[in-house]
Amino acid sequence: MSDYGSGRDAAAQPALRLSGLSKSFGKPAVDRLDLTVQAGEFYALLGPNGAGKTTTLRMVAGLLPADSGEIGIFGVDARRQPIEAKRITAWLPDEPMLYDKLDPLEYLEFVAGLWGVPPEVAQERAVELLHVLGLWEQRFERCEGFSRGMKQKVALAGALIHNPKLLMLDEPLTGLDAAVARQVKDLLVERVRAGAAIVLTTHILEVAERLADRIGIIHHGRLIAEGTLGELRSIAGERHSTLEDVFLELTRPDAVATEAA
């Protein structure tokens, strides 16, 4: 039986707790994954292509049923109470999910409606987010004409408008120019300071190195290393000074084989 409560003791619970989470598409994509992220923590999930990062996030977001294991979000069992879990979660995929025929304001109004944010609160947040993300001038333009970076910003605004306690971001900075990427990073750090938890996947290791409180490295669906950058350095060997060195060392085919043995 699940040991997750109804969410009433949310403050005492980890923001995200994965326990023995597995998913297979013929061969295992996520293999008995255990992971814990605390509230107010910025967690970066790294791994080579096909390591199982996106599958993990999709299972947490309720888009993909897990084969086995448990998903707890602030004490809510996401597999048994998906609606309750989704209410406090936001998921931003690498490809922005937008409606081309809606403008950013209409999109935010729609998202706020779905998450049941009171209209007056949603409106205030929408105006603020559009200003912060530099979308105010385009607020009445339909998304179909937007560049990929602009679409990503609209999707991010959508992910933030209901003030989620857990944010899962899959490659959120892809396609953004340097100035916007900086804005987005500042916005995310601000959310973490306010008590939200962020799980982010990225191939830009510099982002993980600079933003993340803890970093998890996933390979072949399993968490092979986890900790602060300093802790990962010591796992990989002191001669590896940057996260890139550490990542490459830990995901080396022979290193992974040794780990598995």
Next chain:
Amino acid sequence: MSLPALPAPKPGSFGWLLAHDLRLSWRRFHGMFGKLRPRTIALIVASALLSFHALAWPLSRWFTGADAEIGDGRMFYPALAAGVLFVLPWLISQSLTGATRALYSRGDLDLLLASPLPAHHILGARAIAIAVEAIASVSIFILPLANMLALNGGSRWLALYPALAAGGLFAAAIGILIALGLFKLVGPRRTRVVSQVLATIVGASFVLGLQVLNLLPAATRETIVAAIDRSEPGGLFDRNGTLWLPVRAAAGNGPALAIWIIVSLALFIATVFFTGRLFASSVVMSAGESAVTSSRATRNRAIRFRHSRARALRVKEWRLVARDPWLISQILLQVIYTLPISIVVWRSLGTQSAIAVSVAPAIVVIASQIAASLAWLTISSEDAPDFLASAPVTRAEVERRKLEAIALPLALFLALPLIGLAIFSLSAALWTVLFATCAALSTALLNLWHPMPGRRTMVMRRHSQSKIVGMIEHLLSLLWAVAMVLTVLGSVFAALPILLVLTVLWFNRPAAAPLSSPTSA
């Protein structure tokens, strides 16, 4: 033994460009058949051609026989004129759609226009591809008839081949000129919408014309028929007049065919040569325009969030449908093509009591088809299914709101015919509302229960993704129409089709399935 390979056109030459465009046309055609192999597609096309030849044989026998009896072309000239009036607008409609697509699609044209190739070469190759696609859309019906007419009535009927080819070039030129004219006249932002609506109206003009003719008073119709019969020299219906040139060409009149080919070719070449630069600049302008799609009115609109979850879901669907005029025009086309049949039945029956068994069932069928199309659009063509699946809302609620959302556009589509019906017979109108609602609900539910993901532009070909669902959908429409007629006639057998509908729906009820399909990492 291998066949000698055809010499490949020189890269950058007109032939090379044409081969590129025809390859794209072929891929679009291939795409209509899903993942079928070329050999299977060839087999399907060959079977269709054989079938149409078989159907055309008795028709051509009767036609040539009757023509020989009456003589003087009095039989085939009006029939050919009707054919030309149907085919030529259709070709123009297809060409207008193709030209607009070429103007707005951000495909390879940007690349081609950025290359050092002359603009009129690029437009010329694309224009030929547009003409070929338009011709192909009707040739499968016309050419078998031409072949069978030639077998039964002489080789002059083979003139339909060059006449159709010239018609395709003529239509392509007209289509391009209209598209560019609209671009100048109403601006890049509105051209796409206006041309889509215009293409629909032009394509259906013959059917619309027939409809108008059917609605005219009997005396007026008789006057028109008499005018056609008299065909006074210099008049509108003079077979030797300029307007009848395509008809005479199709009938195998040598000089007329030669003039028709020369006129079409000249118009096509002139269009390509003189509008090449304009076309290129329009493509560039349309690219800039697509980035800004807000009107002055919306720029000044007040920001006021006020939507609950239920309303947010409904309003989203309405906005998406209302902002795609092409979809609306395609759905309206169904109505336009269906209504004349009911009007013909109505007039032939003539009495008020007959309305219930003529127009009303047609409205029931239309309601079910529109509801099915809208349900398909809202469910299968959801732009962001994963996003909805990640929201704290159940699949059942999303579906319920989508059903509610399609009720409004459906009511708008049907309001006019229902009001018209109510004027003649209030009871018939009330019965129609009841049965149309049931029929719409049935086909909408069927589409909700069997979602077949596809692009929104696929709305008119949605049945190609599941023939069985398409057949069940038509069966449900028909059963409700039959139930309606039997109910109005007071027959207890009306319960039979209703029971059958309920049985069909029961066997099609859904198994729990997620809104989105899983993908791997």
